[in-house]
Amino acid sequence: GESVGLHLPTLSVQEGDNSIINCAYSNSASDYFIWYKQESGKGPQFIIDIRSNMDKRQGQRVTVLLNKTVKHLSLQIAATQPGDSAVYFCAELNGNKLVFGAGTILRVKS
Amino acid sequence: DAGITQSPRHKVTETGTPVTLRCHQTENHRYMYWYRQDPGHGLRLIHYSYGVKDTDKGEVSDGYSVSRSKTEDFLLTLESATSSQTSVYFCASGGGYGYTFGSGTRLTVV
Numbered sequence: 001g002e003s004v005g006l007h008l009p010t011l012s013v014q015e016g017d018n019s020i021i022n023c024a025y026s027n028s029a030s031d032y033f034i035w036y037k038q039e040s041g042k043g044p045q046f047i048i049d050i051r052s053n054m055d056k057r058q059g060q061r062v063t064v065l066l067n068k069t070v071k072h073l074s075l076q077i078a079a080t081q082p083g084d085s086a087v088y089f090c091a092e093l094n095g096n097k098l099v100f101g102a103g104t105i106l107r108v109k110s
Numbered sequence: 111d112a113g114i115t116q117s118p119r120h121k122v123t124e125t126g127t128p129v130t131l132r133c134h135q136t137e138n139h140r141y142m143y144w145y146r147q148d149p150g151h152g153l154r155l156i157h158y159s160y161g162v163k164d165t166d167k168g169e170v171s172d173g174y175s176v177s178r179s180k181t182e183d184f185l186l187t188l189e190s191a192t193s194s195q196t197s198v199y200f201c202a203s204g205g206g207y208g209y210t211f212g213s214g215t216r217l218t219v220v
Binding site: 032034036042043044045046049051089091096097098099100101102103 | 141143145151152153154155158160166168169200202204207208209210211212213214
């Protein structure tokens with residue numbers, strides 16, 4: 001069935017380093033992808049999105065890369081800060097269904 | 111996000127009782143979603159709606175029903191609550207791109 005999965009459940013990085021969070025998706029028909037950040041006790045917050053006709057999109061300190069050939073999505077966070085500590089989810093839109101992966105915990109060490 | 115609200119924020123109910131959670135959005139979004147999130151897990155899709163009176167099942171729909179009689183409201187009903195439905199429930203809405211989430215409802219079934 002449809003699924004979106006993440007390679008690494010927990011990622012620890014040193015403050016100031018770059019972070020890379022990966023995501024594999026299984027449905028080649030998905031045409032829109034979103035990264036969300038979720039802090040404890042809160043709902044998911046939109047970070048950045050990308051459509052399937054693109055392979056890269058940049059935001060403020062964040063970049064999303066899409067490789068449709070291998071059905072892989074990544075989120076790069078530049079100069080990771082303590083405030084970036086959270087759970088990160090990728091999501092894919094297939095038709096009308098928005099499906100989430102299991103999530104990656106990002107821990108930033110000071 | 112001020113454009114989407116969930117009520118109640120917390121609820122404790124007894125096994126076997128009916129429970130209705132409400133999601134209200136002011137963005138005139140066509141699409142609305144209900145998810146549940148359990149400790150150590152991602153967001154699992156329960157039901158979603160792609161228009162007034164148009165709904166469909168997600169991956170964990172058993173024991174849940176939904177209704178959407180107005181664009182702005184999407185109701186999730188547990189007809190007879192069970193302890194396995196203790197969870198945090200999130201609602202989301204979107205217009206096709208850019209989906210935003212409510213702050214969640216913490217439901218405890220005792």
